[in-house]
Amino acid sequence: MQIWSNLKHFFQKNHFGFTLFLGVIVVVALFTYLLFNVVWINGTVHGRSMQPNFYAHDRVLVSPNAPIHRGDIVLLDPPGSSGNKLFVKRVIAGPHDQIRSNDDTTYINNHPISEPYLDPYKTKLPPNQLLTKNFTLKKLFGLKKVPAQSYFVMGDNRRQSADSRYFGPVKKSRIIGVVKVRYWPLNRITFY
Incomplete structure (x- = not known):
């Protein structure tokens, strides 16, 4: 008392x-x-699809209101997902873009794009092996261009990535936001 x-x-x-x-x-x-x-959404990288740039359990902060550009890394709810597992992928092509890959070069609207983030993998490949299998949007999905309000995304680890080559272009509404900071692990803090 x-x-x-x-x-x-x-x-x-x-x-x-x-x-x-x-x-x-x-x-x-x-x-x-x-x-x-x-303002920021907290996300976690799962799997190996973005190695060597991101590893499983890396923690990221995502801006839900940032504009989306080619080359951006995004957090998304993949088509066919129940929202339980979000993906981290790189935007390769935007709305109305044509996309194809031939002999490990990605072409957007018939122009080759620079993908230096793939170099660590390409240097380890045996001669005459491709990191990215040849494809065209037409052969994959019967589309000439990425649909309006949609994006074509791929993982940096092209041989081990479930991405738009398998589930198709991603609607903008399924993109949670653009990765702006990797804050964990502390020794790999990176701003994008």
């Missing part, structure tokens, strides 16, 4: 300080929630 009496007396004497302390905790909790769920 003495403890409750002492606590009651303490809060009566320090009512303003306690209210201020409680208010600060609520503001910090609200700010943290908004920061990591509205």
Whole structure:
């Protein structure tokens, strides 16, 4: 009983300080929630599809309102998914782009694009082996161009990536946002 009496007396004497302390905790909790769920979204890399640039269990912060450009790394809910496992992939082509790959060169609208992030894999391949199998959007899905409001995404580890070559172009509405920071592990912090 003495403890409750002492606590009651303490809060009566320090009512303003306690209210201020409680208010600060609520503001910090609200700010943290908004920061990591509205301004930034927290994501985790699963699997090997983005190696050597991202590894399983890397943690990223994603901007849900950033514009999407070719070469961006995005967090997405892949077509056919129940939303339980989000993918991290690289945007290769945007709406109305033609895409094809021939002899390990990716062409967008018949122009070869530079993909230096693939070099670590290409240097390890035996002669006459491709990292990216030849394909055209037409042969894969019967499409001439990536549909409006859609993106063609691929993993950097092309031989071990479930990506748009298998599930097709991804609607913009399925893209959670653009990866802006890898914050974990600490020794690999990177800003994009």
